[in-house]
Amino acid sequence: EPEVTQTPSHQVTQMGQEVILRCVPISNHLYFYWYRQILGQKVEFLVSFYNNEISEKSEIFDDQFSVERPDGSNFTLKIRSTKLEDSAMYFCASSEGTGRDYGYTFGSGTRLTVV
Amino acid sequence: SQQGEEDPQALSIQEGENATMNCSYKTSINNLQWYRQNSGRGLVHLILIRSNEREKHSGRLRVTLDTSKKSSSLLITASRAADTASYFCATDSSASKIIFGSGTRLSIRP
Numbered sequence: 339e340p341e342v343t344q345t346p347s348h349q350v351t352q353m354g355q356e357v358i359l360r361c362v363p364i365s366n367h368l369y370f371y372w373y374r375q376i377l378g379q380k381v382e383f384l385v386s387f388y389n390n391e392i393s394e395k396s397e398i399f400d401d402q403f404s405v406e407r408p409d410g411s412n413f414t415l416k417i418r419s420t421k422l423e424d425s426a427m428y429f430c431a432s433s434e435g436t437g438r439d440y441g442y443t444f445g446s447g448t449r450l451t452v453v
Numbered sequence: 454s455q456q457g458e459e460d461p462q463a464l465s466i467q468e469g470e471n472a473t474m475n476c477s478y479k480t481s482i483n484n485l486q487w488y489r490q491n492s493g494r495g496l497v498h499l500i501l502i503r504s505n506e507r508e509k510h511s512g513r514l515r516v517t518l519d520t521s522k523k524s525s526s527l528l529i530t531a532s533r534a535a536d537t538a539s540y541f542c543a544t545d546s547s548a549s550k551i552i553f554g555s556g557t558r559l560s561i562r563p
Contacts, residue, residue, distance in 0.1 A: 342495075371550070373553075380456075380553060380554070380555055380556070381490075381496065381541065381553040382553075383546075383550045383551075383552060386549040386550050388549075393548075393549040394547060394549035394550055427493075429495055429496065431496075436548050436549075437545075437549075437550070437551055438483055438484050438545035438547075438548055438551060439483070439484060439501075440501075441486055441498040441501050442488075442496070442498060442551070443498065444488075444495035444496045444497070444498075445495050446494055446495045447493075447494070447495050449493075
């Protein structure tokens with residue numbers, strides 16, 4: 339069964355450093371998303387992406403965050419200057435059509451620890 | 454807020470029993486989805502029910518939707534140890550995103 343692949347599975351970074359989280363969505367999916375989950379808390383929406391542009395972003399997704407689909411297969415989330423409160427599990431997801439109508443396929447996540 | 458809220462927050466049952474989780478939401482929706490998350494893992498899509506549907510089945514899962522009460526329920530029949538996980542409902546806040554509730558932590562006792 340097709341999978342969404344995320345790398346790395348775990349990343350530790352110093353506060354203030356830039357991190358790039360990588361995702362390979364399912365090949366025929368057109369819609370891409372990033373969510374995050376702080377330990378023990380809700381799964382929070384960050385951003386949705388379609389047709390090489392951001393469809394919608396949350397208040398969390400400020401100027402420190404950016405997304406890119408650099409080569410037609412990868413989908414990346416960059417955090418420019420990490421803060422302690424950015425520590426969380428980050429989940430990438432993709433959907434064949436709009437997620438509201440098709441459901442999302444999630445990756446296994448990247449656990450980001452900012453120290 | 455559009456997000457769903459699950460009830461109960463935690464549920465512990467004996468293997469073989471049925472588990473029922475409820476979700477309430479605040480505004481109108483097109484579809485409602487249920488997801489499962491095993492500890493420390495990604496979310497797995499279980500089932501999607503459209504606003505014009507009242508009930509949907511998938512294997513041991515049964516989902517109901519009552520749009521007049523803005524509520525949904527997920528029933529897992531004949532529970533197994535492998536069903537131990539957190540279960541989330543998700544509502545379509547817009548065409549571009551779905552919003553998750555806080556989840557129900559389900560524990561199945563052997």
